[in-house]
Amino acid sequence: MQHKKFEAWIFDEDEFEAQDEKVLRQHLQECDQCYALKKTWPKVETFLITTPQVMPAPGFVNRWQERLESQRKQRERRQTVTLLAVSSGGAGVAFALFAFALLLHYQLFPQNVQENVAQVVDWMLFLDVAGEILLNLARTLPTAIPFPVWMGFFALTGAGGILWLKSFRKLAGIFAQYQGFARWA
Amino acid sequence: MYITQTETNPEECDWIQQVRRGEDAAFTPLVERYQNAVYHLCYRMLGTSTEAEDAAQETFIRAYNAIDRYDTERKFSTWLLSIATNYCIDQLRKRRLFTLSFDDMPFFDLADNGPGPEGTMILDERQRQVRQLLRSLSETDRAAVVLRYWYDYSYDEIAEVLDLTNSAIKSRLHRARLALAEAWNDQDGQPQPLPAHGMPYATQKV
Numbered sequence: 550m551q552h553k554k555f556e557a558w559i560f561d562e563d564e565f566e567a568q569d570e571k572v573l574r575q576h577l578q579e580c581d582q583c584y585a586l587k588k589t590w591p592k593v594e595t596f597l598i599t600t601p602q603v604m605p606a607p608g609f610v611n612r613w614q615e616r617l618e619s620q621r622k623q624r625e626r627r628q629t630v631t632l633l634a635v636s637s638g639g640a641g642v643a644f645a646l647f648a649f650a651l652l653l654h655y656q657l658f659p660q661n662v663q664e665n666v667a668q669v670v671d672w673m674l675f676l677d678v679a680g681e682i683l684l685n686l687a688r689t690l691p692t693a694i695p696f697p698v699w700m701g702f703f704a705l706t707g708a709g710g711i712l713w714l715k716s717f718r719k720l721a722g723i724f725a726q727y728q729g730f731a732r733w734a
Numbered sequence: 735m736y737i738t739q740t741e742t743n744p745e746e747c748d749w750i751q752q753v754r755r756g757e758d759a760a761f762t763p764l765v766e767r768y769q770n771a772v773y774h775l776c777y778r779m780l781g782t783s784t785e786a787e788d789a790a791q792e793t794f795i796r797a798y799n800a801i802d803r804y805d806t807e808r809k810f811s812t813w814l815l816s817i818a819t820n821y822c823i824d825q826l827r828k829r830r831l832f833t834l835s836f837d838d839m840p841f842f843d844l845a846d847n848g849p850g851p852e853g854t855m856i857l858d859e860r861q862r863q864v865r866q867l868l869r870s871l872s873e874t875d876r877a878a879v880v881l882r883y884w885y886d887y888s889y890d891e892i893a894e895v896l897d898l899t900n901s902a903i904k905s906r907l908h909r910a911r912l913a914l915a916e917a918w919n920d921q922d923g924q925p926q927p928l929p930a931h932g933m934p935y936a937t938q939k940v
Contacts (some may be wrong), residue, residue, distance in 0.1 A: 553908070560911050562904060589915045593867070596918075597883040599926050600864050605773040605787060616791050617798065 555583050572720055625721065636714060640707070647703050654691040654699075735815065744809050753801050761801070771885070772818050778880040779822035779873075781865045789825060792804050793818040808894075816895040817884070819877045826873040863921065870917035876909040878903055 555576050577584045605708050649655075667684050691699075746767075752760035771791050777786035796817050797804075804813055870877050877896060880885040887895070893903045 556912065557908065560908065562908060577824075585919070586912075589918055590911065593911075593914050593918045594883070597864070597867075597879075597914075600860050602770065602774045602884065603783070603786070603861065604770055605790060608782075609773070609787075609790070610762060611768045613765050613769075613791050613794050614762070617795055649887045690786060693785055 552580070553582070555580070556586060558582065598662065620726050625713070629718075629721075632717070636710060643703065643706060647699070649687070650691045650699060653687060654696055743810075744904065747806060748845075750801060750804065750810070753798070758798075761794075763800050764797075764810070764900075768814055769794075772814060774878060774884065775815060775818050776805065776822055778864070778868060778884065779819070779876060780825060781868070785825070789818065790823055793821055796821070812891060812894055815881070816897075819881075819895055823873040823877060867914055867917050867920060870913045871910050875906050875913070877913070878906050879910050882907060 555573060558569060558573050572669075577587055667687070746764065749760040749764055753764075769790065773786055773790040776789035776793070777783060780786055780789060793814065797814055800817075832865070868879065871879060874896060878892050881892045881895060889900050889903045889907075892907075892914045894899075896903065898906075
C-alpha cells in the first residue's frame with residue numbers, strides 16, 4: 550500500500566506537497582523498484598505524448614459517404630426482399646385458404662379426409678382452441694358465405710395488395726431520389 | 735496533444751439539429767471535423783491502418799444512425815469517441831477469440847505523414863514501438879491510456895467515455911502505467927527520435 554503511494558507520486562496522480570519530496574527521495578534510496586520506475590516513467594510518458602498523430606488517408610469523408618450510401622441501399626434491398634417474402638407468403642396462404650374453401654364448398658373432400666385434415670391441423674398446432682376455431686370456420690364459412698362473395702373478396706384483396714406494393718415502390722423511389730439529392734447537395 | 739475545447743460547439747449543435755430534421759448533408763462537416771481524432775483513436779486501439787479506417791468509418795455510421803439518441807447536454811466529441819472506443823474494444827475482444835495477434839501481421843500501410851523516406855521509416859519505427867507498448871495493456875486500459883496521453887482527457891472525461899467511475903479509471907491508469915514502464919524496459923533498443931519535420935501535428939483537443 551505504501552509502495553503504491555510512491556508510484557502514484559511518480560506518476561503524478563496524487564497531490565505532491567513540498568515535504569513529500571523528501572519522503573519520496575528517501576524511499577527511492579531504499580527501493581530499487583521505485584527508483585527504476587522514477588527513471589523510466591518520464592521517458593515513457595514523453596515518448597507517448599510526442600509520438601505523432603496518425604491521419605487517415607485522403608478522401609476519408611468521400612469513402613464514408615459511399616459506405617453510408619451502400620449500407621442504405623443494402624437496407625432498402627433487405628426491406629424489399631422482406632416485403633416481397635411477406636407478400637408472397639400472404640398470397641400463398643390466401644391461395645391455400647381459397648383452394649381449401651373451394652374444395653370444401655363443392656364437397657370435393659371425402660368426409661373422412663376432412664376429418665383427417667382437421668385432426669392433423671389440430672395435432673400440428675398443439676393449440677386446441679385455435680384448432681377448434683379453425684375447424685368451426687372451415688365448417689361454417691364456406692357454406693355461410695356464397696361463392697361469388699368469396700371470389701370478390703379474394704379479387705379485391707389481391708388487387709389491393711398489388712396496388713399497395715406498386716405505390717410503396719414508387720414512393721420509396723421518390724424518397725430515395727430526394728434523399729440522394731438533399732444529402733450531398 | 736489537443737487544444738482544449740470544453741463544450742459542444744454551437745455550430746455543431748446546429749449541424750446536429752439539421753441532421754435530426756432530415757438534412758443528412760449537415761453530418762458531413764462533423765465527419766470532416768472529427769475524422770482525424772476518431773481515426774487516430776482507432777489506430778492506437780487496433781494497431782493497423784486498415785482496421786482503423788474501417789472502425790472510424792463504422793463509428794461515424796453508428797453516430798449518424800444514433801443521432802436522435804445523442805444528448806445535447808453531453809459534449810459531442812466525448813459521445814463520438816465513446817462510440818469509437820466501445821467499437822474498438824469489441825473488435826479487440828473478437829480478435830482475441832481468434833487468438834491472432836495484430837503484431838503478427840505485416841504493416842505496410844501507414845498513412846503518408848509528410849516526411850521523406852528516412853523520416854517515414856523513423857516514424858514507422860516509432861509507431862511500431864507504440865503498438866508494442868500498448869499491446870501490453872488490456873483493451874479498456876489501452877483506451878484509458880490513449881485518451882489520457884493523446885487526447886488530454888481528464889479522469890472524469892475518460893470515466894464518461896468508458897462508462898466507469900473516476901476511481902476505477904485512476905486505478906486502471908495506475909496499473910497501465912506500471913505495465914507500460916515494464917514493457918518499455920523489456921523493449922530492445924531505445925526509441926527513435928522524431929525527424930526534424932515530423933513533430934506532432936498541431937491538433938485540437940476534441
